[in-house]
Amino acid sequence: MSLRAVLFDVDGTLADTESLGHRPAYNRAFRKLGLQMRWGPKLYRRLLKLPGGRERLKYYVxxxxxxxxxxQAEVDADIDAWVAKVHELKSKYFRRRMRHGKVPLRPGVARVMREARREGLKLAIVTNASLKTLRPVLRYCMGPELAAEVDVIASGEEVAHKKPAPDLYRLAMRRLDVKACDCVALEDSEMGMKAAVAAGVAAVVTVNSDTVEQDFERASLVMSSLGEPGAPARVLRGQLPGPQWVTIGALRGVLEQSKPRPARAA
Structure with a gap:
């Protein structure tokens, strides 16, 4: 068992795209269509328990x-077509917010990615989002240089079952040609953590305002963020080897701690 790959979730992990990007974009789309509904933070946190934007919108309706x-007439005639229309409009406003720099990377993300590459590790993005939704994050949030460091992308439209199913993680590992015991997943939500753990991957969770109250009992480590040398993060669960910011050395320590211990002789 040795660390060979770091697998990154996107929404909420790379950046606070849900609270700063998707939710405002949904509300802008609703207003554009003349709808009176608005998704506030509390409601949106409930909807985030569902895997995917279209699924959330359909469930809400x-x-x-x-x-x-x-x-209403459009919904009655073909709810899926209506959901697709609203989601497309939302995506337009989401891309605009990304382009205008409204959604920065979370602390430590760029540093950990660059450190991983310096040490010869592979990088993957594992997301329920579609490639179309992901592209603005790669272009405007990560930037071309950092995005080019990513070896593999596994996106939601490529699998039969999104997170919390393990399918996306298994797909990413096949493409990277690595085993679960050689990987650490970085997630922000209970749903993502469950997907990683179900695939046999140790999960490090960096919570945000939408996920901080979720159940992360099965995570190997829970942090307030990845942190930076000048802005240490808080450890919320587990033990962080080394300083109060996540490093590749710390991820190796997490992987070692997650290794099954041999049973003691009776």
Missing amino acids: QHYRPDLGAQ
Whole structure:
């Protein structure tokens, strides 16, 4: 068992794309369509338990029964087509927010990626999002230079089952040609953590305002962020080997700690 790859989730892990990008973009799309509904932080946290933007929108319409006004006829005729229309408009506003620099990388992300590459490790992005949704993150949030360091992308439209199923992690590992015992996953949510753990991958969680109250009992380490030398992070669960910011050395320590211990002789 030795660390060979670091697998990054996107939304909430690389950047606070949910609170700073997707949710405002949904609300802008709703206003553009003349809808009275608005997704506040508390409601959006509930919806984030579902895997994917289209799934959240469809669930909201079917279970919350909002007043859709003139849009109701379209929903009644073909809810999936209506969801696709709204999601496309949301994506337009999301790309605009990314292009205008509204969604920066979270602390430590660029540093950990660059350190991983210097040490010869492989990098993957593992996300429920589609490639179309991911591209603005790569271009405007990460930037071309950092995005070029990523070896593999596994996106939601490529698998039958999104997170919390392990399919995306298994796909990424096949493409990287690595085993689960050689990887650490960086996630921000219970759903993502479950996907990594189900694939046999040790999970390090960096929480955000949308996920801080979720259950991370099965995570190897839970932090407030990856941290920086000038801005240490808080350890919320587990033990961080070394300083109060995540390094590749610390991830190696996490992997070692997650290794199954041999049973003691009776």
